[in-house]
Amino acid sequence: MAVKRDYYEVLGVARQASPEELKRAFRKIAMDSHPDRNPDDAAAAVRFKEASEAYAVLSDPDRRRSYDLFGHSAVGAGGPAVDFSDMPFADIFDTFFGGGFGARGRRERSNRGDDLRYDLTITFEESFTGVEKQIDVPRMATCDHCSGSGAEPGSGQETCPGCGGSGQIRRAAQSFFGQVVTTATCPTCGGAGRILKNPCSICRGQGRVQKTRRLSVKIPAGVDMGSQIRISGEGEAGVRGGPAGDLYVVLRVKPHAQLARHEQDIVFELRVNMVQAALGDRIEIPTIEGPVEIAIPAGTQHGQSFRMQGRGMPDVRGGRRGDQYVVVQVVVPKDLNPEQKALLRKVGGLTGKPEKVSKGFFDKLRDAISLD
Numbered sequence: 497m498a499v500k501r502d503y504y505e506v507l508g509v510a511r512q513a514s515p516e517e518l519k520r521a522f523r524k525i526a527m528d529s530h531p532d533r534n535p536d537d538a539a540a541a542v543r544f545k546e547a548s549e550a551y552a553v554l555s556d557p558d559r560r561r562s563y564d565l566f567g568h569s570a571v572g573a574g575g576p577a578v579d580f581s582d583m584p585f586a587d588i589f590d591t592f593f594g595g596g597f598g599a600r601g602r603r604e605r606s607n608r609g610d611d612l613r614y615d616l617t618i619t620f621e622e623s624f625t626g627v628e629k630q631i632d633v634p635r636m637a638t639c640d641h642c643s644g645s646g647a648e649p650g651s652g653q654e655t656c657p658g659c660g661g662s663g664q665i666r667r668a669a670q671s672f673f674g675q676v677v678t679t680a681t682c683p684t685c686g687g688a689g690r691i692l693k694n695p696c697s698i699c700r701g702q703g704r705v706q707k708t709r710r711l712s713v714k715i716p717a718g719v720d721m722g723s724q725i726r727i728s729g730e731g732e733a734g735v736r737g738g739p740a741g742d743l744y745v746v747l748r749v750k751p752h753a754q755l756a757r758h759e760q761d762i763v764f765e766l767r768v769n770m771v772q773a774a775l776g777d778r779i780e781i782p783t784i785e786g787p788v789e790i791a792i793p794a795g796t797q798h799g800q801s802f803r804m805q806g807r808g809m810p811d812v813r814g815g816r817r818g819d820q821y822v823v824v825q826v827v828v829p830k831d832l833n834p835e836q837k838a839l840l841r842k843v844g845g846l847t848g849k850p851e852k853v854s855k856g857f858f859d860k861l862r863d864a865i866s867l868d
């Protein structure tokens with residue numbers, strides 16, 4: 497058997513440490529090393545077990561005295577070593593340090609309804625204009641029959657005899673820790689403080705039922721992929737009159753066939769042929785508000801972009817609109833027939849002085865190699 501470490505050393509306190517100091521030291525170790533907080537950490541589990549055993553002995557004045565006089569052997573004779581490594585973290589704190597850490601938090605959490613997520617797909621255009629949508633949300637809703645109380649109408653509730661209405665019970669117990677006051681959720685009423693004389697026949701006392709509810713969601717202009725809209729109190733109903741959770745509507749924006757969004761800006765990729773790029777052209781392009789004719793200047797290069805100010809997406813918080821960028825892609829024709837090739841060779845010979853070429857010639861060329 498391995499040699500046991502000194503209990504004071506385990507807790508990191510002096511031999512004359514006060515009960516308060518012992519408690520603080522153990523609390524700190526428990527915070528750091530409890531298995532609930534360190535799953536899969538075997539070393540932490542050992543540390544926690546060792547510290548809880550040390551604290552169990554030293555916090556009991558009689559056992560501490562024996563330990564001080566005779567060491568581990570004396571304590572071992574007094575009963576088996578304490579093992580509460582299976583005890584959940586919150587219960588440890590309820591038990592050893594009084595309520596407040598676990599029981600109360602658990603009670604509030606268990607009564608409040610869960611938050612819900614609803615994924616909603618809208619079109620690119622709708623993300624631009626904003627839209628109001630009807631959605632059907634399946635969720636736990638307050639039971640109409642009992643108005644959420646869980647009691648059959650007319651039957652009422654009575655104060656829980658187990659806890660006197662507080663929902664918690666305090667027990668003073670003699671243990672290896674000496675006098676320990678524990679606070680726990682009342683088992684009679686499950687923490688509600690009231691018990692039902694006659695549970696509701698529809699919801700069986702839960703105060704809520706599964707129901708689909710139609711909600712209207714206002715989606716502001718400018719929302720983007722992944723934007724969330726929180727609708728307070730439209731999540732799951734609380735248990736027996738507890739507060740409802742929230743509903744999070746998470747938006748998915750369908751991609752547009754031609755326009756792409758980049759933050760507040762919209763990007764349109766404009767494919768032109770080499771003649772259009774060389775000579776310039778007036779071209780109708782799509783914008784989020786419909787087609788607009790733009791002029792691309794002569795000598796436009798592949799990859800060049802033009803900014804259309806204020807043609808982008810609105811700011812969701814009501815700021816100014818982004819811009820639209822027209823990014824030019826010059827498409828070079830492939831698979832030319834011999835006649836087209838001959839024409840291009842002529843154009844090649846004229847490069848550098850396009851102004852001397854008649855418009856008619858280029859119109860013909862455009863037709864010859866047009867991509868449309």
Ligand SMILES: [Zn+2]
Nearest residue numbers: 656659682685
């Ligand atoms: Zn009770």
Ligand SMILES: [Zn+2]
Nearest residue numbers: 639642696699
């Ligand atoms: Zn009901």
